[in-house]
Amino acid sequence: MRAFGGQVASQALAAAGAEVDPAQRPTSLHAYFVRAGDTTRPITYSAEAVDEGPTSSIRRVTATQSGKAILTLEASFRGPDADEPTWPESPEPVSMPDLEQAADDVSRWAPAGSPAAQWLEEQSKRMRFELRFAGIPAFLAGHNGRALRGQRFWLRTLDPLLDAPLQHACALTYVSDLYLVSTALAKHGIGRRRTGVAAASLDHTVWFHRPFRVDEWVLYEQRSPTSAGGRGLSAGRILNQAGEVIATVRQEVLLRVSGS
Amino acid sequence: MRAFGGQVASQALAAAGAEVDPAQRPTSLHAYFVRAGDTTRPITYSAEAVDEGPTSSIRRVTATQSGKAILTLEASFRGPDADEPTWPESPEPVSMPDLEQAADDVSRWAPAGSPAAQWLEEQSKRMRFELRFAGIPAFLAGHNGRALRGQRFWLRTLDPLLDAPLQHACALTYVSDLYLVSTALAKHGIGRRRTGVAAASLDHTVWFHRPFRVDEWVLYEQRSPTSAGGRGLSAGRILNQAGEVIATVRQEVLLRVSGS
Numbered sequence: 001m002r003a004f005g006g007q008v009a010s011q012a013l014a015a016a017g018a019e020v021d022p023a024q025r026p027t028s029l030h031a032y033f034v035r036a037g038d039t040t041r042p043i044t045y046s047a048e049a050v051d052e053g054p055t056s057s058i059r060r061v062t063a064t065q066s067g068k069a070i071l072t073l074e075a076s077f078r079g080p081d082a083d084e085p086t087w088p089e090s091p092e093p094v095s096m097p098d099l100e101q102a103a104d105d106v107s108r109w110a111p112a113g114s115p116a117a118q119w120l121e122e123q124s125k126r127m128r129f130e131l132r133f134a135g136i137p138a139f140l141a142g143h144n145g146r147a148l149r150g151q152r153f154w155l156r157t158l159d160p161l162l163d164a165p166l167q168h169a170c171a172l173t174y175v176s177d178l179y180l181v182s183t184a185l186a187k188h189g190i191g192r193r194r195t196g197v198a199a200a201s202l203d204h205t206v207w208f209h210r211p212f213r214v215d216e217w218v219l220y221e222q223r224s225p226t227s228a229g230g231r232g233l234s235a236g237r238i239l240n241q242a243g244e245v246i247a248t249v250r251q252e253v254l255l256r257v258s259g260s
Numbered sequence: 261m262r263a264f265g266g267q268v269a270s271q272a273l274a275a276a277g278a279e280v281d282p283a284q285r286p287t288s289l290h291a292y293f294v295r296a297g298d299t300t301r302p303i304t305y306s307a308e309a310v311d312e313g314p315t316s317s318i319r320r321v322t323a324t325q326s327g328k329a330i331l332t333l334e335a336s337f338r339g340p341d342a343d344e345p346t347w348p349e350s351p352e353p354v355s356m357p358d359l360e361q362a363a364d365d366v367s368r369w370a371p372a373g374s375p376a377a378q379w380l381e382e383q384s385k386r387m388r389f390e391l392r393f394a395g396i397p398a399f400l401a402g403h404n405g406r407a408l409r410g411q412r413f414w415l416r417t418l419d420p421l422l423d424a425p426l427q428h429a430c431a432l433t434y435v436s437d438l439y440l441v442s443t444a445l446a447k448h449g450i451g452r453r454r455t456g457v458a459a460a461s462l463d464h465t466v467w468f469h470r471p472f473r474v475d476e477w478v479l480y481e482q483r484s485p486t487s488a489g490g491r492g493l494s495a496g497r498i499l500n501q502a503g504e505v506i507a508t509v510r511q512e513v514l515l516r517v518s519g520s
Contacts, residue, residue: 027491028463028512030290032318032334034311050322050332051294058292058332060320062310072310072318072334074292076462078491089488202336203288205465207512209488226497226505228349228469231287231338233508237486245486248493250510252288252467 003037003070005201006177008063010170012073015045016059017166024057024077025211026169031073031204041065055079094243097134099217102154106132109140116140128158129175138179138186138222147189150223151179157215171214172247176206176236180251184224184232190257198256202231205250212238212246230255263297263330265461266437268323270430272333275305276319277426284317284337285471286429291333291464301325315339354503357394359477362414366392369400376400388418389435398439398446398482407449410483411439417475431474432507436466436496440511444484444492450517458516462491465510472498472506490515 009031017026037043043063050058056078063071110116124130132154141148155175161167181199182192190197212218222236236249269291277286297303303323310318316338323331370376384390392414401408415435421427441459442452450457472478482496496509 030292030334030463030465032290032310032336034318050292050329058294058329060332069310069318072320074290074332074334076292092485203290205290205510207493207510209486209491209493225352226469226508228504231469233467233469244488248486248510250465250467250508 001039003039003043004177005033005037005071005204006174008033008037008043008071009073009177009204010174011043012045012061012063012071013075013173014166014170015047016061016073016075017077017169018047019049020057020059020077021079022164022166024055024079025165026208027076027078028207029073029075029173029205031071033071033201033203034069036200037063037065037070043070050074092245094239096219096239096241096243097152097154099132099154099241102132102134105134109133109136124158127175129155130158131155134219138182139192141186141189145189145191146186148183148186150221151183151186152219152221154217154219155214156217159215161213161215165211168212168214169208172208172212172218172238173206175214176220176238176247176249177201177204177251178220179222180234180236180249181253183222184227184234184253184255187224187227187232196258198254198258200254202252202254207248208246209248210240210244210246212240217241218246227255261299263299263303264434264437265293265297265331265464266434268293268297268303268331269333269437269464270434271303272305272321272323272331273335273433274426274430275307276321276333276335277337277429278307279309280317280319280337281339282424282426284315284339285425286468287336287338288467289333289335289433289465291331293331293461293463294329296460297323297325297330303330310334352505354499356479356499356501356503357412357414359392359414359501362392362394365394369393369396384418387435389415390418391415394479398442399452401446401449405449405451406446408443408446410481411443411446412479412481414477414479415474416477419475421473421475425471428472428474429468432468432472432478432498433466435474436480436498436507436509437461437464437511438480439482440494440496440509441513443482444487444494444513444515447484447487447492456518458514458518460514462512462514467508468506469508470500470504470506472500477501478506487515
């Protein structure tokens with residue numbers, strides 16, 4: 001079975017941070033998905049230091065299977081001063097969807113017992129994440145042939161996490177890879193599993209702006225600003241319940257529609 | 261003298277692409293600025309293949325001075341099929357500032373003979389790029405203590421370039437590093453050279469969406485969507501004269517104001 005890219009990126013970030021002073025938090029990661037991983041075989045993560053200092057580090061990780069690279073990742077860590085308020089902040093005004101309303105929305109577009117509800121429940125259990133879509137999800141919009149400019153969903157882990165910034169960053173990295181391909185497709189009213197559609201994630205970038213917990217509800221907003229020449233850029237930002245941006249996500253996706 | 265980050269990134273992209281089939285165009289690059297480069301000493305660029313295929317490659321480059329990394333870069337190349345129109349495009353509606361009007365704007369905020377005009381002229385000659393700001397530039401806004409949400413400028417090389425996509429990508433990478441720090445500062449009405457302000461570029465990412473020439477006028481739009489904890493994210497997109505997005509740029513910057 002094809003490995004979930006977010007899982008490989010998440011494990012690579014864990015490998016990158018394993019030998020970094022825990023006082024240094026992850027501030028960003030840049031990854032390329034080189035080829036599909038295979039869940040039936042072990043993945044080897046090799047980490048090396050590009051730079052190591054008392055308040056910042058940069059690490060590089062290569063994930064390989066049978067000697068071939070499946071992912072390459074570079075990550076940056078800063079601290080303990082990284083979170084000092086040495087700069088005027090000016091949060092952008094944001095409109096947050098209501099969390100309880102989102103729970104109602106889910107039951108409207110995916111009624112209990114429907115295939116969509118079952119699929120979401122299975123996915124939630126497998127990933128150990130709870131998801132609540134505010135409005136229609138991209139994967140359903142695409143299947144209905146309806147173009148969608150973007151989507152938003154609340155998420156949190158099903159299980160509590162430790163008070164370790166690296167663990168929360170790894171969990172957020174895992175879930176940050178969800179639906180970015182669907183979002184790029186849904187912009188054109190195309191479903192992920194439509195015949196003749198081939199799509200894959202090419203790279204993945206996350207900037208972590210503020211301390212956060214992902215075992216508390218956070219909001220993930222996704223859209224796709226640009227596509228051309230068989231490639232699209234998907235964009236995400238993740239906010240805490242106070243409406244502060246905790247992470248920014250970018251992913252380029254490969255898009256092919258045969259016969260179009 | 262401190263090396264210009266865009267120049268190091270540009271040369272690293274040239275090193276990454278040097279042994280790639282020219283039919284494969286650069287599609288993206290991800291770089292970390294590890295430490296400041298020194299223009300009085302040679303820089304060594306070491307390139308290695310992460311993956312090589314008939315239609316795509318990923319290369320990794322480390323730029324070092326005296327054995328220490330100053331920049332690390334990974335770049336992706338695709339082709340010759342990468343530009344096939346296998347996907348519906350839906351260009352976003354954009355409002356393009358007039359090129360001739362921009363020339364008039366420049367002479368208004370930087371009258372001939374003024375320090376700003378002289379500075380711009382010297383910079384233009386040194387970089388071999390012509391710049392025309394549409395509206396007030398971030399570096400002036402910051403110095404005036406005026407907050408600015410973003411800036412736009414037209415640019416092109418002073419010299420014609422070859423019909424080689426890699427050369428245009430390297431030239432665009434060079435110039436893409438301009439003013440992203442100023443933009444993050446200007447958002448808060450702070451000038452680049454104000455006493456007590458320390459700022460530096462941390463990383464740099466460029467996605468190349470379409471074929472382009474940079475010896476013809478292109479428009480660079482810059483803004484800074486987020487800042488927190490002494491770090492800001494600057495965002496750019498570069499459009500051709502038809503209003504198509506040819507590149508997307510992201511850069512995280514370190515921001516410190518002492519005594520604030």
